[in-house]
Structures are given as structure tokens and as C-alpha cells.
Amino acid sequence: MAFTLPPLPYDRHALEPHISAETLDLHYGKHNQTYVDKLNGLIEGTDFADQSLEEIVKASEGAVFNNAAQMSNHDIYWQCMGPNGGGEPTGALAEKINATFGDYATFKQRFTEAAVNVFGSGWAWLVQQPDHSLAIKTTSNAGTPITEGDTPLLACDMWEHSYYVDYRNARPKYMEAFWSVVNWDYAAAQLG
Ligand code: FE
Numbered sequence: 001m002a003f004t005l006p007p008l009p010y011d012r013h014a015l016e017p018h019i020s021a022e023t024l025d026l027h028y029g030k031h032n033q034t035y036v037d038k039l040n041g042l043i044e045g046t047d048f049a050d051q052s053l054e055e056i057v058k059a060s061e062g063a064v065f066n067n068a069a070q071m072s073n074h075d076i077y078w079q080c081m082g083p084n085g086g087g088e089p090t091g092a093l094a095e096k097i098n099a100t101f102g103d104y105a106t107f108k109q110r111f112t113e114a115a116v117n118v119f120g121s122g123w124a125w126l127v128q129q130p131d132h133s134l135a136i137k138t139t140s141n142a143g144t145p146i147t148e149g150d151t152p153l154l155a156c157d158m159w160e161h162s163y164y165v166d167y168r169n170a171r172p173k174y175m176e177a178f179w180s181v182v183n184w185d186y187a188a189a190q191l192g
Contacts, residue, residue: 002040003053005033006075014083018177023165031161032074039067057146069142073123076155082183089184093153093191100134108179111136111156115178116171118158126154128192153187 008028012021039056042064043049048056053075056068088104089097101107107126114136115124122140127150129135134153137145145152156178163174 001049002044003036003071005036006078008078010083015081015181018180019081020166023162026165027157027161028074028078031159032071035067035070035074039064039071042067054146057144066142069144069146072146073142073144073155073157076152077157079186080154080156080183081178081181082186083181085181085183086179087184089188091188093184093188096134096191107136111154112172112175112179114138115156115158115175121159123158124156125150125152126187127152128190132192151190151192153190154182 005028008024012024012028015024043056048060048064051059053068053072056064057072060068088094094104097104097107101110111124111126115138118124118138118140120140122138122143125137125139125145127135127137127145130149135150137150138158139145156175158171160169163171163177166177167173
């Protein structure tokens, strides 16, 4: 069965003024849709056609992996932002962040640094590793921590299409925007 692009979990204007409707129209409406369409074209008539997205991501390489992983990465990314986002995590996630990184400010600084320094196109992640510890990771291109057995808690898209319309080349400004809309409820719900 063919994959479909999941609905954006909020209105295209919902992240303004931090992330514009124009960015969402291009990023979600065009780039993300293209990954879905390309994936469907590539897997039609192959063994992948009956597999879940996660199964494909874990078992594929080349163009199938690139499009499947980008579909998976964006599914996570859209949920990591929201109109009622921003602020700091609470509860068990806050305790884990504090225990791992010292405090929230240190975590935020280290995540931002990692994200801004992704070379070329890629992603920044907060993950829970198989031993349940937290870590900040980055991946190149379509790379996803799912293939390492990690559980993504937070994903930040560092491809230029995420920020070029709103912030041109200013990645630090995009990161400020990301923190203004970050959806800690989503991240907390992924904790194992
Ligand atoms: Fe993207």
C-alpha cells in the first residue's frame, strides 16, 4: 500500500512569526510530499511495498533509504514543533535532561551548537539510547538515529529548506525560532 503524507499537526500559519506559512508550504507541501511520492515510486512492486516505514528505514539503502528516512525524519520533526510550544521540559524528561547535561540551559546550548555545526544538510537530535541514557546526536543528509537503535525524542531539520526563506543563511536565528515553538510534550511522550 502506498504511503501518504500525514497531515501537518497544525495550521500552516500556526508557527508564525517563528516559522512562516511560506516555509511550511514549501517544506511540508513540496519537499516532504516529494519524499513520499518518490518513495512510493521506488518501492512499487518490490518487497518493501508491504513493509512499514520503520522496517524500510532499517532495511534499505540508497534512494529507498534516503526517501524513507526523510519521510520518517519529517514525521518526527513536524511533531517536535507546535503553536503552544516553547519553554522548558517538565517532569521525567526535565529530570533526565538535568541529570545528563547539568541543567536545561547547558542542554539547550549544546544542542544548538551541534545543530548549527551540522556540515551541509542534516539533522540534530535528542535521543534516548538503548541503555535509556539521553544523548545529542547529528546525522548527515537523510541519516536517522533509528538505524542505531536510538529512540528520537527531538528532531531539528538542518537542511537549508527549513530556514532559508525565513532566515536566509542564519542558522542561529532558525535555532532561536525552533526553541520558540519546540513541543516538549511530544519529546516527553517518546521517553521509554
Ligand atoms: Fe526538511
